[in-house]
Amino acid sequence: MNNLNELRAKCKEIYEKKLSRPRVVVGLGTCGIASGGDRVMKAIQEEVAAKGLDVDVDFTSCIGMCYAEPMVEVAIPGMPSVVYGNIFPEKVPQLLESHVVNKKPVYEWAYIQIPGDATPLEGIDVMEKAPYYEKQVRSVTARLGRTNPESIEEYIATGGYEAFEKCLSMERQAIIDEIKKSGLRGRGGGGFPTGNKWQFVYNAQGDKKYAVCNADEGDPGAFMDRSILEGDPHAVLEGMMIAGLAIGADEGCIYCRAEYPLAIRRLNLAIAQAEKYGILGDNILGSNFSFRIRIKAGAGAFVCGEETALLNSIEGQRGMPRVRPPFPANKGLWGKPTCLNNVETYANVPNIIRNGADWFAQMGTEKSKGSKVFCLTGKINKTGLAEVPMGITLREIIFNIAGGIQGGKKFKAVQSGGPSGGCIPSEHLDTPIDYESLAAIGSIMGSGGLVVMDETTCMVDVAKFFLNFTQLESCGKCTPCREGTKRMLELLQKICDGKGELKDIDTLERLARVIKNSALCGLGQTCPNPILTTLRYFRSEYEAHIVDKRCPAGVCAALLVYVIDAEKCTGCGACLRACPAGAITGEKKQPHSIDVAKCIKCGACITKCKFDAIKKA
Amino acid sequence: MANVTLTINGVQVTVPAGTSLLDAATGAGFFIPTLCHDPANPGYGGCRICVVEVKGARALVASCATEAANGMVVETESPAVQEARKTIIELLLANHPTDCLTCEKNGDCRLQDYAYRYGIRKSGFEGERHSYPIDNSNPYITRDLNKCVLCARCVRTCAQVDDRQVLDFAYRGFNTKVAPAMDTSLGESDCVSCGRCVAVCPVGALTFTSLTGKGRTYEFRKETVTCSFCEAGCKFDLNYKGGKVIAVTPNAPGEGRPLCLKGRLGMELRYVDKPVTPMLKKDDKYVEVSWPEALGLEDVLARIKELGE
Numbered sequence: 048m049n050n051l052n053e054l055r056a057k058c059k060e061i062y063e064k065k066l067s068r069p070r071v072v073v074g075l076g077t078c079g080i081a082s083g084g085d086r087v088m089k090a091i092q093e094e095v096a097a098k099g100l101d102v103d104v105d106f107t108s109c110i111g112m113c114y115a116e117p118m119v120e121v122a123i124p125g126m127p128s129v130v131y132g133n134i135f136p137e138k139v140p141q142l143l144e145s146h147v148v149n150k151k152p153v154y155e156w157a158y159i160q161i162p163g164d165a166t167p168l169e170g171i172d173v174m175e176k177a178p179y180y181e182k183q184v185r186s187v188t189a190r191l192g193r194t195n196p197e198s199i200e201e202y203i204a205t206g207g208y209e210a211f212e213k214c215l216s217m218e219r220q221a222i223i224d225e226i227k228k229s230g231l232r233g234r235g236g237g238g239f240p241t242g243n244k245w246q247f248v249y250n251a252q253g254d255k256k257y258a259v260c261n262a263d264e265g266d267p268g269a270f271m272d273r274s275i276l277e278g279d280p281h282a283v284l285e286g287m288m289i290a291g292l293a294i295g296a297d298e299g300c301i302y303c304r305a306e307y308p309l310a311i312r313r314l315n316l317a318i319a320q321a322e323k324y325g326i327l328g329d330n331i332l333g334s335n336f337s338f339r340i341r342i343k344a345g346a347g348a349f350v351c352g353e354e355t356a357l358l359n360s361i362e363g364q365r366g367m368p369r370v371r372p373p374f375p376a377n378k379g380l381w382g383k384p385t386c387l388n389n390v391e392t393y394a395n396v397p398n399i400i401r402n403g404a405d406w407f408a409q410m411g412t413e414k415s416k417g418s419k420v421f422c423l424t425g426k427i428n429k430t431g432l433a434e435v436p437m438g439i440t441l442r443e444i445i446f447n448i449a450g451g452i453q454g455g456k457k458f459k460a461v462q463s464g465g466p467s468g469g470c471i472p473s474e475h476l477d478t479p480i481d482y483e484s485l486a487a488i489g490s491i492m493g494s495g496g497l498v499v500m501d502e503t504t505c506m507v508d509v510a511k512f513f514l515n516f517t518q519l520e521s522c523g524k525c526t527p528c529r530e531g532t533k534r535m536l537e538l539l540q541k542i543c544d545g546k547g548e549l550k551d552i553d554t555l556e557r558l559a560r561v562i563k564n565s566a567l568c569g570l571g572q573t574c575p576n577p578i579l580t581t582l583r584y585f586r587s588e589y590e591a592h593i594v595d596k597r598c599p600a601g602v603c604a605a606l607l608v609y610v611i612d613a614e615k616c617t618g619c620g621a622c623l624r625a626c627p628a629g630a631i632t633g634e635k636k637q638p639h640s641i642d643v644a645k646c647i648k649c650g651a652c653i654t655k656c657k658f659d660a661i662k663k664a
Numbered sequence: 665m666a667n668v669t670l671t672i673n674g675v676q677v678t679v680p681a682g683t684s685l686l687d688a689a690t691g692a693g694f695f696i697p698t699l700c701h702d703p704a705n706p707g708y709g710g711c712r713i714c715v716v717e718v719k720g721a722r723a724l725v726a727s728c729a730t731e732a733a734n735g736m737v738v739e740t741e742s743p744a745v746q747e748a749r750k751t752i753i754e755l756l757l758a759n760h761p762t763d764c765l766t767c768e769k770n771g772d773c774r775l776q777d778y779a780y781r782y783g784i785r786k787s788g789f790e791g792e793r794h795s796y797p798i799d800n801s802n803p804y805i806t807r808d809l810n811k812c813v814l815c816a817r818c819v820r821t822c823a824q825v826d827d828r829q830v831l832d833f834a835y836r837g838f839n840t841k842v843a844p845a846m847d848t849s850l851g852e853s854d855c856v857s858c859g860r861c862v863a864v865c866p867v868g869a870l871t872f873t874s875l876t877g878k879g880r881t882y883e884f885r886k887e888t889v890t891c892s893f894c895e896a897g898c899k900f901d902l903n904y905k906g907g908k909v910i911a912v913t914p915n916a917p918g919e920g921r922p923l924c925l926k927g928r929l930g931m932e933l934r935y936v937d938k939p940v941t942p943m944l945k946k947d948d949k950y951v952e953v954s955w956p957e958a959l960g961l962e963d964v965l966a967r968i969k970e971l972g973e
Contacts, residue, residue, distance in 0.1 A: 523840025530755035
């Protein structure tokens, strides 16, 4: 076999046969399973068997609307396929009865429809025009929620491995030039031009080279890489193979955190399938290119997402960063030239080769090309995965795609880039998303997590949260990060406890400056960002904690005072009886009051009050 | 090898390519403090106290792990460098018992020297401190982790000995510490008490038990001798106090070879005026043994005796 034509024809046949049959497809990404998707799957299988329905039951990965999981798609040939959300086992019989048996979609449960060649249904948003997808592009995420991620046949039938096949007949330098021309930059957060990195590895001297994939996604609130690995594992493999071909590597390694068992399982399956078809292995398709990929499961250290710590971890050493230079491109895994890219970066490669660098470069801004996958989490209405063109504003992502803030509350800040990023306030909501613009406002692009906060969030508390995270995850190698994050955390705790002094802000700023300037690796150098940005944009909140001993957002327990509104209090005595500290006094049917000195701020009185008369202030 | 020329504190310096900024600067007479730098094991870059400012670089760089390059403009005592160094010393002191009055290392301690040099009287940070029990389970090495600055010199020097690698980091973040496997005591570990870790410790975390309470570091006169028990030629120090050798301590391993317990004990037997009884590990416990047994010479002695008869 010297090309994939025969295999591709066979795969297309299999895929088209599947599409020509009525199907019920359950979303079984981790989000779907966590919401009960596997129970829904079981319920559907039982119902289909019990009623003897002529319908195939299939599964897919996360389509992006995690907030609506478990999601079930019903596709009847000749009709638009409808994706339903919040389908729990008890809804299954009605759904199948109505849509599969009687061909009548259940409109109130439907989220989107994908008409295909059929006439769209009235009353259900067509996917591309639905509020959630209108501003999105689907390039890296194109197969997510649409194909079965455990089927290599479907991957090949939908254009998979075409790019790799094309590369086999290209000059190695030409592949690198194409990636350079596309303007693709590292999607793990650093934003280093991918083509240049490949060039360095290509130029590096060495008889052995490696292509390594960083799938150690660790930022709180980030799950892009997991979704891609679970939804389109072959795209990552193909991207790595193209990289391997271009740089001259014959071995690849995916460093995936062990907390992603489903991703690891699907990757292992994908590797086995590709090996079975001779797409991975020795002398692939009769060429002189051989490539093998193995998976290394990470043991759960955040710092192993840092490239040199990751390499140490693969080598079986403690995950601690190495001094750079030498960079991995020259001295990486086992001391050999290594091309290290993130999951999403590799997943972009096949599309770039297949559609051309110009196609990719026409998306995005001048310096940041293409699309980026973001994870929308926090106090927003629609939690999920969204792929947007670079240059879109934060406002569009938060208010158009994510549907704004929960409960109609006011937006306060959005944290991009996890613990290495910064809190961006509302005045910067119209900042276009690209590497440079985000850096200019003190944050970073990061891997793509967006944690949205509303007015009930205390920014000092947020800074404390992230510092607690980095402090625990510091590897301990360099002094500024190991000792400095601990002291910064202690200062933040002191401020939240109402014991802060104004000089603590200066100390925090000095520590942040020194750590940023002198820490060994990216984790240390960026860990002060949450403090620096909250100090830059929300300094008054710090001062309120320190000077007025007040937490404006009402979060920091030590700074809250419980008071009874005399106008609303009926003197029923419920709070008095509930108070474990004996802090509440008052005559029957007279407004009660709380002795601040005795109050332990447990909140028991608030839960007992029927008249909404007790307030935290 | 080609040379490179760079500017350090306004002075043009020419060094062979591949020289670290630290060596280039110290060679030109400039002072740079170091804690984790071990000339026999360079390029670790962990303690960050040796940071210097390189014009055009994004952040300060560790001079011990950065190669000098043509045209580099380096400042070794700029305000940013001084701020970083002072803060790092403060951070270390915030979690370090300042019991210099009774510390065995007093007078020979890097941290003490640098705190003095940079005028850090006490740490400005108050907060959690470690309080690890002192590990004296090993008869030759006293380990006080409260004084450890996690420079990893002990870890790296131990890792150079095949089949040893007794020490490594354990835990993360603020709780990171140097420990034998499974965080046992040194006595329970595979440590053979060669003492190379003690020889490189820049602070008072690892000290020789044989010297404990025998005198201050500046009261000793050290004389370096070469061990003659094998061809490796490791260096040992004879510690004189008042004309008497009170202890022999390992100084540096021979070229590519470990310091070994046999050498240490043999040197003690040979030089110390009143040698202590040697101890050997049997069934994971140290027990007092005779010198022939400690040195593994029992068979030889028995044979000589036999032949003599």
